[in-house]
Amino acid sequence: MLRYETIPVTAFQQNCSIVWCDETRKAAVVDPGGDLDLLLDAVRRLGVTLEQIWLTHAHIDHAGGTAELAKKLGLPIIGPHPADQFWIDGLPEQGRRFGLPHADPFTPTRWLHDGDTVSVGHCTLQVRHCPGHTPGHVVFHSSEIHRAFVGDVLFAGSIGRTDFPQGNHGDLIRSITERLWPMGDDTVFIPGHGPESTFGRERKTNPFVGGT
Numbered sequence: 625m626l627r628y629e630t631i632p633v634t635a636f637q638q639n640c641s642i643v644w645c646d647e648t649r650k651a652a653v654v655d656p657g658g659d660l661d662l663l664l665d666a667v668r669r670l671g672v673t674l675e676q677i678w679l680t681h682a683h684i685d686h687a688g689g690t691a692e693l694a695k696k697l698g699l700p701i702i703g704p705h706p707a708d709q710f711w712i713d714g715l716p717e718q719g720r721r722f723g724l725p726h727a728d729p730f731t732p733t734r735w736l737h738d739g740d741t742v743s744v745g746h747c748t749l750q751v752r753h754c755p756g757h758t759p760g761h762v763v764f765h766s767s768e769i770h771r772a773f774v775g776d777v778l779f780a781g782s783i784g785r786t787d788f789p790q791g792n793h794g795d796l797i798r799s800i801t802e803r804l805w806p807m808g809d810d811t812v813f814i815p816g817h818g819p820e821s822t823f824g825r826e827r828k829t830n831p832f833v834g835g836t
């Protein structure tokens with residue numbers, strides 16, 4: 625069965641998750657934005673073997689630690705969707721703009737597309753392309769444990785910003801209503817920032833997508 629632990633990283637308190645298969649204790653890290661010491665301490669404490677990096681999108685608070693971690697441990701970089709290439713190329717500039725530590729660009733080992741799957745140990749998650757916040761944003765869905773790692777697409781009580789280059793509000797709303805909602809009202813989502821919620825609760829109460 626898939627298990628996970630979420631660790632907020634960087635000044636933006638981005639929800640980086642370590643996910644692992646409890647039979648093999650093989651693990652992947654979702655969105656290692658920074659604070660690699662904190663993440664590697666957690667990996668040791670959990671007694672898991674980190675084998676992959678999975679990325680929802682290439683904003684620096686999500687992807688800033690990727691190049692360094694991949695190099696340090698020899699890990700493959702899985703995701704995001706190729707439409708986020710320009711955000712990956714712009715990581716050094718993002719660091720300067722937001723006052724975060726320098727982040728090197730990188731080349732993903734494998735780009736992700738809608739309908740792909742990713743696997744860790746015996747666990748497989750479905751990939752959905754959810755553009756809007758960034759054009760190459762993807763989310764990871766475990767139908768096995770009814771969890772979705774949604775990055776900055778949806779938050780408890782809010783939705784992702786769309787005022788960045790190539791952001792698109794209409795795309796974001798469609799990503800949420802056509803690609804997240806079908807995962808089911810009882811699905812718990814882990815957003816990029818802040819507390820977890822369920823799709824059912826957001827469909828009722830979220831001021832941006834309530835009643836959809």
Ligand SMILES: [Zn+2]
Pocket residue numbers: 681683686757776
């Ligand atoms: Zn973002």
Ligand SMILES: [Zn+2]
Pocket residue numbers: 636638683685686776816817
């Ligand atoms: Zn973020």
